[in-house]
Amino acid sequence: MKKVTTEPTQSTEERIMAAGREVFTKKGFAATRTRDIAEAAGINLALLNYYFRSKKKLFDLVMIGKLQSFFGFIGPIIYNDKTSLETKIEMIVSSYTSLLMENPDLPYFILGEARNNPELMLNAMPKKDFLKKSAFIRQLANKKTGQDPYQFLLSILGMIIFPFLMKPIFKTLTNTNDAKFKQMMIQRVKLIPNWCKAMLRAS
Amino acid sequence: MKKVTTEPTQSTEERIMAAGREVFTKKGFAATRTRDIAEAAGINLALLNYYFRSKKKLFDLVMIGKLQSFFGFIGPIIYNDKTSLETKIEMIVSSYTSLLMENPDLPYFILGEARNNPELMLNAMPKKDFLKKSAFIRQLANKKTGQDPYQFLLSILGMIIFPFLMKPIFKTLTNTNDAKFKQMMIQRVKLIPNWCKAMLRAS
DNA sequence: GTCTATAGAGGGATAGAC
DNA sequence: GTCTATCCCTCTATAGAC
Numbered sequence: 001m002k003k004v005t006t007e008p009t010q011s012t013e014e015r016i017m018a019a020g021r022e023v024f025t026k027k028g029f030a031a032t033r034t035r036d037i038a039e040a041a042g043i044n045l046a047l048l049n050y051y052f053r054s055k056k057k058l059f060d061l062v063m064i065g066k067l068q069s070f071f072g073f074i075g076p077i078i079y080n081d082k083t084s085l086e087t088k089i090e091m092i093v094s095s096y097t098s099l100l101m102e103n104p105d106l107p108y109f110i111l112g113e114a115r116n117n118p119e120l121m122l123n124a125m126p127k128k129d130f131l132k133k134s135a136f137i138r139q140l141a142n143k144k145t146g147q148d149p150y151q152f153l154l155s156i157l158g159m160i161i162f163p164f165l166m167k168p169i170f171k172t173l174t175n176t177n178d179a180k181f182k183q184m185m186i187q188r189v190k191l192i193p194n195w196c197k198a199m200l201r202a203s
Numbered sequence: 204m205k206k207v208t209t210e211p212t213q214s215t216e217e218r219i220m221a222a223g224r225e226v227f228t229k230k231g232f233a234a235t236r237t238r239d240i241a242e243a244a245g246i247n248l249a250l251l252n253y254y255f256r257s258k259k260k261l262f263d264l265v266m267i268g269k270l271q272s273f274f275g276f277i278g279p280i281i282y283n284d285k286t287s288l289e290t291k292i293e294m295i296v297s298s299y300t301s302l303l304m305e306n307p308d309l310p311y312f313i314l315g316e317a318r319n320n321p322e323l324m325l326n327a328m329p330k331k332d333f334l335k336k337s338a339f340i341r342q343l344a345n346k347k348t349g350q351d352p353y354q355f356l357l358s359i360l361g362m363i364i365f366p367f368l369m370k371p372i373f374k375t376l377t378n379t380n381d382a383k384f385k386q387m388m389i390q391r392v393k394l395i396p397n398w399c400k401a402m403l404r405a406s
Numbered sequence: 407g408t409c410t411a412t413a414g415a416g417g418g419a420t421a422g423a424c
Numbered sequence: 425g426t427c428t429a430t431c432c433c434t435c436t437a438t439a440g441a442c
Contacts, residue, residue, distance in 0.1 A: 012407075028315075029235035032238055034436060044409055051407095108314065112231075114372045115311070121375045127438055131376055150377060151387060151394055158365030161251060163357045165368065169317045172324045174353060191354055195402045202401030203394070215425075237418060247427055252419055254425095413438075422439075 013051045016041045020058045025066065025105045028112055029059050050203050054067065063113060067124035069099065070110050071189055078136035085139040085200075090193045093160055100164045107161050147202040152199070159192050208345050216254045219244045223261045228269065228308045231315055232262050266286065266316060270327035273313050278329055282340035288342040288403075293396045296363055304369045304385065310364050348406040355402070362395050 001171075010018070019041035023032050034055050038045040052058040077083075077091045100106060114121055131137055140149035163170065163185065171181060211222070222244035226235050237258050241248040255261040280286075280294045303309060317324055334340055334356075343352035366373065366388065374384060 028231070028233065030231065033434085035434095038223065039441095045436085046410085046438080047408065055436065066233075108318070111368050111372070112315070114375075118371045118375045121372050125376070147394075148387065148390075149377075151391065154369070154373070154391075155362045155389075155398065156397075157369065158361035158363075159358045160361075162361030162368075165314050165365075166357065166360065168321045169314070169324050170353075170357070172317075172321045173328070176353075184351065184357075187351075188354065188357075191350075191406070192358075194405055195358065195398075196251045197349045198401040198405030199398040202397055236416085238416095248418085249420075249428085250426065256419095258418065407442105409440100409442075411439085411441100413436105415434105415436080417434085420431075420435095421429090422427100423429100424425105 012041075012043060012047060016043060016048055016051055016058070017061065020052075020062050021065065024059055024062050028109065029055075030114075032059075063120070064124070066106060067120070069103070070106060071124055073099070075130070078131075078134040081135050085136070085143075085148045086193070086197065088136050088139070089156065089196050092156065093192045095191050096160045096186055100161065103187055104164055104167065106162075107164055111165075143200060145200070146201050151203075153195075155199070156192070156196060159173060159188070159195070163188070215244075215246060219246060219251055219254055219261070220264065223255075223265050227265050228306075228312045229263055231312065232258075232319075235262075266323065267327070269309060269313060270323070272306070273309060274327055276302070278333070281334075282338040288339070288346075289396070289400065291339050292325065292344070292359065292399050295359065296299050296395045297392050299320060299363045300388055303364065304388055307370065308365055310367055314368075346403060346406075348403070350406050355399075355406075357393070358402070359399060362391070362398070366391070 016037065019037045023037050023040055027036075032055075034048055035045055037058070038048050041048075048055075048058065052061070073095055074092065077088055077095065080088070083091070126135075131150075137153070139147050140152055167181060170176060171178075176184075210247075219240065222240045226243055227238050230239075235258075237251055238248055241251050244251075251258075251261065255264070276298055277295065280291055280298065283291070287296070334353075340352050340356070343355055364383070370384060373379060374381075379387075
């Protein structure tokens with residue numbers, strides 16, 4: 001377990017938090033040992049408990065932050081009445097892709113811990129019916145294609161997020177290196193909105 | 204931990220194996236306790252070690268089986284020179300959807316354990332360049348859309364598999380119950396191939 | 407605040423009776 | 425083959441010195 005690269009000015013608490021984010025995100029709650037976090041933070045194990053009381057409490061703090069980065073930026077996009085559906089799709093694709101290129105372990109972590117703790121999602125949501133009441137879903141429904149807008153949403157998200165989930169398998173199966181994979185993800189920022197337009201016309 | 208529903212004629216070994224499949228798939232390797240498996244199998248903990256030597260050895264056997272069910276059926280579909288690209292897409296969508304409706308925890312399990320053990324995938328593959336040499340990839344490339352066929356493949360798989368990964372979050376966010384979700388997945392068996400046709404025309 | 411040392415619980419594995 | 429009892433290591437958490 002390598003030491004996390006941290007600003008020298010970071011406080012001990014921040015360094016433990018950063019290490020917690022790194023290790024928990026990569027290995028999940030169960031497979032993570034507090035010793036790994038302490039080592040990654042370059043501190044003694046006792047300090048973790050001194051600052052955060054327990055493994056679980058640190059984990060919960062990490063989780064809250066991750067949920068916010070995963071769901072936080074999408075609100076302003078899908079609730080914007082001024083932008084067209086096409087523009088929203090482009091923004092969602094490019095924002096999520098940037099986020100996931102920076103945090104490749106994020107989706108697996110979120111999906112996994114959501115399985116153990118589905119209600120946690122609700123608390124992370126700004127409000128009830130967060131999706132349902134959005135301009136994005138309304139605009140999709142107004143296309144009058146007779147289709148469930150959520151079906152379309154699942155497909156967009158799948159096209160954006162799934163490649164990052166499949167990355168380890170994909171790299172192995174297709175002999176793709178990191179640079180090539182990154183390049184593919186950048187290409188998808190253009191590809192996916194085009195595909196979406198075609199899908200909307202078709203349905 | 205409830206007892207696994209098993210045939211009364213199953214041998215003890217088979218019952219432990221079935222319980223292992225269930226618990227490992229649901230919770231992953233690290234979060235699974237051998238005691239959970241023993242309880243689910245309705246046997247004593249010592250018998251697990253008697254039949255399988257260790258937790259890890261049982262896990263590996265479970266993993267091999269899961270990999271085969273996840274990758275096994277796709278070979279005959281994508282290597283069939285007689286079927287059209289469109290037919291292959293329909294077959295992939297419907298086969299995978301059936302599989303995942305029966306085994307909703309399967310994709311998360313496969314993706315997760317593949318992170319820890321990427322080389323494992325290679326051993327599960329029938330041969331080197333399994334994808335690359337398939338009729339499916341060749342047919343996609345022959346579309347001469349100037350596009351990387353793997354980009355398209357990632358999208359299809361994302362549309363099929365991602366909803367199952369997102370199921371817990373999706374149900375919470377949209378107040379969808381199991382019956383409704385299942386119905387949506389069945390609808391997607393028709394929707395996805397149509398979308399794919401539109402995407403291929405577009406690109 | 408930060409360390410060392412250790413308590414205490416949990417869980418994988420085995421010995422040995424039946 | 426199947427059970428009970430238990431070993432022993434690992435890991436979380438804390439006590440207490442500095």
